[in-house]
Amino acid sequence: MDIMFSSDKLQALCNDSAKAQKKYSKKQAKLLRRRLDDLSAAPALDAFRYLPGKCHELKGDRAGQLALGLEGGDIIMTRPITNEYAADYVSPPGETLQELLDERSMSQAQLAERTGRPKKTINEIVQGKSAITPETALQLERVLGVPAGFWNNREASYREYLARKEEQRQLGKCIGWLKELPLSFLIKKNWIKKCDNKVKQVREVLMFFGVSSPAEWRQVFEGQRAYFRQSSAFAIHRGAVAAWLRQGEIQARRIETEPFNRVTFLSVLHDIRPLTKEPPQVFELALPALCAKAGVATAFVPAPRGCRASGATQWISQTKALIQLSLRYKTDDHLWFTFFHEAGHILKHGKREVFLETSAYSHGVKEEEANRFAADMLIAPADFRFFAKQANFTKAAIIEFANVLDIAPGVVVGRLQHENLLHWDSSCSRLKKRFRWVDE
Numbered sequence: 001m002d003i004m005f006s007s008d009k010l011q012a013l014c015n016d017s018a019k020a021q022k023k024y025s026k027k028q029a030k031l032l033r034r035r036l037d038d039l040s041a042a043p044a045l046d047a048f049r050y051l052p053g054k055c056h057e058l059k060g061d062r063a064g065q066l067a068l069g070l071e072g073g074d075i076i077m078t079r080p081i082t083n084e085y086a087a088d089y090v091s092p093p094g095e096t097l098q099e100l101l102d103e104r105s106m107s108q109a110q111l112a113e114r115t116g117r118p119k120k121t122i123n124e125i126v127q128g129k130s131a132i133t134p135e136t137a138l139q140l141e142r143v144l145g146v147p148a149g150f151w152n153n154r155e156a157s158y159r160e161y162l163a164r165k166e167e168q169r170q171l172g173k174c175i176g177w178l179k180e181l182p183l184s185f186l187i188k189k190n191w192i193k194k195c196d197n198k199v200k201q202v203r204e205v206l207m208f209f210g211v212s213s214p215a216e217w218r219q220v221f222e223g224q225r226a227y228f229r230q231s232s233a234f235a236i237h238r239g240a241v242a243a244w245l246r247q248g249e250i251q252a253r254r255i256e257t258e259p260f261n262r263v264t265f266l267s268v269l270h271d272i273r274p275l276t277k278e279p280p281q282v283f284e285l286a287l288p289a290l291c292a293k294a295g296v297a298t299a300f301v302p303a304p305r306g307c308r309a310s311g312a313t314q315w316i317s318q319t320k321a322l323i324q325l326s327l328r329y330k331t332d333d334h335l336w337f338t339f340f341h342e343a344g345h346i347l348k349h350g351k352r353e354v355f356l357e358t359s360a361y362s363h364g365v366k367e368e369e370a371n372r373f374a375a376d377m378l379i380a381p382a383d384f385r386f387f388a389k390q391a392n393f394t395k396a397a398i399i400e401f402a403n404v405l406d407i408a409p410g411v412v413v414g415r416l417q418h419e420n421l422l423h424w425d426s427s428c429s430r431l432k433k434r435f436r437w438v439d440e
Helices: 008-015 017-023 026-041 045-050 093-103 108-115 119-127 134-144 148-172 175-180 183-188 198-209 214-228 232-236 238-254 262-277 280-292 332-348 365-378 381-390 395-405 409-418 427-431
Strands: 066-070 073-077 296-300 311-317 320-325 355-357
Touching: 008 017, 017 026, 026 066, 026 093, 026 148, 093 108, 093 119, 093 148, 108 119, 108 134, 134 148, 148 198, 175 198, 183 198, 183 238, 198 214, 198 238, 214 238, 238 296, 238 311, 238 320, 262 280, 262 332, 262 365, 280 296, 296 332, 311 332, 320 332, 332 355, 332 365, 332 409, 355 365, 365 409, 381 395, 381 409, 395 409, 395 427, 409 427
Parallel strands: 296 320
Antiparallel strands: 066 073, 311 320, 311 355
8 A cells, every 4th residue: 555644754754764763762663664564565444443553533524534543643544645655664564463462462372273373483473584475364364354465465565675675785795886887977868867875876777777786787798799799899898888788779669660671671761861961950850750660760879988889780679670879970971871881780680689880881791791781772883883983073073973862972972981082181071061969
């Protein structure tokens, strides 16, 4: 059952054992904690009619509400108001059981006799050493009248508390792992929230990566590393690369796409070529929309410092691929070659591989295949041979050729420079558009 509080001050008091003990006596604070734990575990308010605390109906302007007794006051149980119960400690359900036995003047031995359980088992339940099983919960329901659901919920809450306490201890050993990650960048980009202590921060980062511990994080990432070939990006900072890839995956899962269709994707790529002439505010919206029609999620993800990746490809599912692009490009020819290169991986290579690129032209058999696909998609081989044969690489000629192909002049310049037909310091380099998105 959800517990809400009438004020932030009361919430803080009930959620902090130390504050409660300072405000009340140690005994009263412990009783308050038990009452709240019972309330949290109860399947319905009516269950408290059978629990310790002398639950009673209120009258007057509070008619219809219930109150649960405390030493020196009551807990008023009514509809939710504000705030949540998130205590730093959960009392054992055995304490509630013992209090109930005391109220009814029933010994542990008598309860054992009535339930058919060994006295030792009842005593261990009271001490929190043994768990209340579903079978025992049903027996307690028949003997004491308290719903089995209450005991099951109470036990589950207590065991979860013990597990989280152990988790806190284990995560405390993993604080050093945070140094392997671009933590400030992740917080700045709101990929994760900033926590008030290192242990909570470790847990937050683990949830971001979708793993239970740094050991599993390394295992998952080491598995991906096999597909990174000789990528220098991995060598620079594997934590930054892992964070970048993970954020791309998260964004891709939020993008709705049609099931992947090879023919449709090839058609879409031809429609995308004219976008090379458009500014970022246009193609950042148009590109993902076109690719989604073919089952490809396209995500623009800023790269943390240390991650030199310009693009990556992976399959999110059997029917959904991801092309991930960073915001570290200097010129439009690099951006668009990278995009079509990643498209080549999707069309030509397996669904189990992850491809990571750090430069416009990568090496290796599959990388060379993707390079050729990108070059030919942007400028058809016959068209490029014809233009190259003219050997007229002035700005005017390049612009005219680009207009005929309906692509950006910068893409033509980049291709000429890669083929060593145009010097990298040529004044034609000014035809390349420079994007000011760099976020490193």
